[in-house]
Amino acid sequence: MKVSIKINGTVLERDVEPRLLLVHFIRDVAGLKGTHVGCETGHCGACTVLLNGKPVKSCQLFAVQANGSEVETVEGLERDGKLSLEQEAFIDNFAMQCGYCTPGMLMITHYLLRRYPRLTREEIREKIHGNYCMCTGYVQIVNAIEDAFKRRGT
Amino acid sequence: MEDDEGSLMYPARFDYYRPSTLNEVLELMEEGCRPMAGGQSLLPMMKLRLLTPNCLVDLGEIEELRGIAVYKDTVKIGAMVTHNEIEESQEISSSIPVLAQTAANIGDLQVRMRGTIGGSVSHADPSANYLPTLLALDAKVKLVSKSGRRSLPLQEFVRGPLLTGLKQGELVEAVEVPIYGGNGLIRKFSRRKADFAIAIVTLLYKKEERRLNDVRVAVGALRTGPRRLTKLEESLNGRMGRIDVSDILIREVKSLEPVEDLHGGVEYRRNVILTLITRMMEELWR
Numbered sequence: 506m507k508v509s510i511k512i513n514g515t516v517l518e519r520d521v522e523p524r525l526l527l528v529h530f531i532r533d534v535a536g537l538k539g540t541h542v543g544c545e546t547g548h549c550g551a552c553t554v555l556l557n558g559k560p561v562k563s564c565q566l567f568a569v570q571a572n573g574s575e576v577e578t579v580e581g582l583e584r585d586g587k588l589s590l591e592q593e594a595f596i597d598n599f600a601m602q603c604g605y606c607t608p609g610m611l612m613i614t615h616y617l618l619r620r621y622p623r624l625t626r627e628e629i630r631e632k633i634h635g636n637y638c639m640c641t642g643y644v645q646i647v648n649a650i651e652d653a654f655k656r657r658g659t
Numbered sequence: 660m661e662d663d664e665g666s667l668m669y670p671a672r673f674d675y676y677r678p679s680t681l682n683e684v685l686e687l688m689e690e691g692c693r694p695m696a697g698g699q700s701l702l703p704m705m706k707l708r709l710l711t712p713n714c715l716v717d718l719g720e721i722e723e724l725r726g727i728a729v730y731k732d733t734v735k736i737g738a739m740v741t742h743n744e745i746e747e748s749q750e751i752s753s754s755i756p757v758l759a760q761t762a763a764n765i766g767d768l769q770v771r772m773r774g775t776i777g778g779s780v781s782h783a784d785p786s787a788n789y790l791p792t793l794l795a796l797d798a799k800v801k802l803v804s805k806s807g808r809r810s811l812p813l814q815e816f817v818r819g820p821l822l823t824g825l826k827q828g829e830l831v832e833a834v835e836v837p838i839y840g841g842n843g844l845i846r847k848f849s850r851r852k853a854d855f856a857i858a859i860v861t862l863l864y865k866k867e868e869r870r871l872n873d874v875r876v877a878v879g880a881l882r883t884g885p886r887r888l889t890k891l892e893e894s895l896n897g898r899m900g901r902i903d904v905s906d907i908l909i910r911e912v913k914s915l916e917p918v919e920d921l922h923g924g925v926e927y928r929r930n931v932i933l934t935l936i937t938r939m940m941e942e943l944w945r
Contacts, residue, residue, distance in 0.1 A: 506675060522668065522672070523672075523673055523674065523675035523715070524668050524669070524670045524671070524672060524673060524705075525668065526669065545669075545706070546703060546706075547699065547702075547703050547770070548853070550767070550769060553769060559743075559772045560768060560769050560772060561769050561772055561773055562769045562770070565698065565699055565702050565703065565769075565770075565773065566698065566702070566773070567675070567698075567702070569675050569677070569717075570677075570698070570717060570719065572677070613768070613769075631852075632768055633768075634767040634768065634851075634852055634853045635766070635767025635768050635769040635770065635853060636767075
């Protein structure tokens with residue numbers, strides 16, 4: 506089936522099988538390996554991307570469902586070779602160890618920054634329930650997201 | 660798992676349709692095509708090949724299935740309204756806050772962005788958050804098929820785990836929820852917040868001059884579909900101030916049939932239900 510999906514501003518037209526998952530379209534068809542495949546059961550959130558501005562787990566979606574839509578992945582965060590504000594905040598707060606969950610964490614953060622003027626620590630924790638990190642114990646990640654809100658200002 | 664073309668393909672092959680009218684959807688369903696709403700339960704089952712539909716009809720383009728309409732006594736929620744839309748809807752938060760609260764407690768943010776109320780009730784997972792809340796609210800499920808429309812009260816629609824009153828070719832079009840002008844509490848117990856409930860209870864009550872009335876207690880995660888605790892409700896209605904209803908509560912919880920799986924057995928789950936309701940009643944007396 507023919508699909509046309511805009512990823513980070515570039516339209517990609519391909520003929521795909523309906524059963525191809527969006528995450529595999531992003532990784533194997535578009536060649537963008539930043540979006541990770543973690544649990545593959547819809548729990549871990551490593552594959553989180555923004556679909557028409559909303560965070561979704563790209564392993565829980567067929568590529569054909571995203572036909573005509575706009576996808577944002579971690580590769581789209583930097584601008585002109587400069588890391589985004591949330592990427593800087595994650596680095597400065599040591600918000601990763603192995604880094605596997607980081608693309609998903611950055612994309613949910615990207616959404617939260619866009620959607621909310623501010624969030625309490627407790628609210629941040631609630632909003633990232635769908636993103637697992639097996640290394641950090643989340644403390645530095647929540648610190649980084651709080652910091653990203655501060656850097657952005659309200 | 661790799662298929663013959665060498666790329667990753669987890670589900671079995673299927674034909675995919677994404678029509679723009681409800682009529683086309685119903686025609687495809689008549690021919691045996693399975694409807695897909697947000698896909699947050701369907702897709703995982705297809706990836707495990709627990710389900711291998713040979714045809715999927717995506718409801719994503721059907722305008723009639725979207726939207727929240729507030730009437731004098733009821734709120735009509737289109738089947739394709741997402742959990743996130745319900746949790747963030749001003750109309751629902753002001754007319755039926757307990758429903759917004761119920762939606763906000765489903766899964767995680769990403770799942771709530773895709774998952775829909777129509778998909779959830781059609782799937783009828785026994786541990787789904789909506790079921791006890793919709794039962795307590797006396798919600799109706801509106802159904803449509805090529806042969807017409809009908810409406811079923813939630814308790815007739817949900818017959819048991821993954822079991823509904825849907826007939827071949829029939830689709831959930833909307834959920835109609837009467838407005839309840841009182842207070843609502845929900846309590847869900849699960850090991851991690853985003854997990855399915857081990858026990859889940861919705862409690863509604865009105866308090867006029869400190870007198871309780873129209874109390875409704877609904878329990879989910881049962882083999883029977885959600886159940887109201889009517890004896891407990893009767894003993895609380897009309898009461899002023901604290902009374903001891905523990906005998907009635909214990910007897911009524913004993914008659915419930917919780918689902919049983921690796922997350923907990925029947926007796927354990929009955930105890931959790933008892934604890935949740937006992938704690939909720941503390942808030943009633945405040």
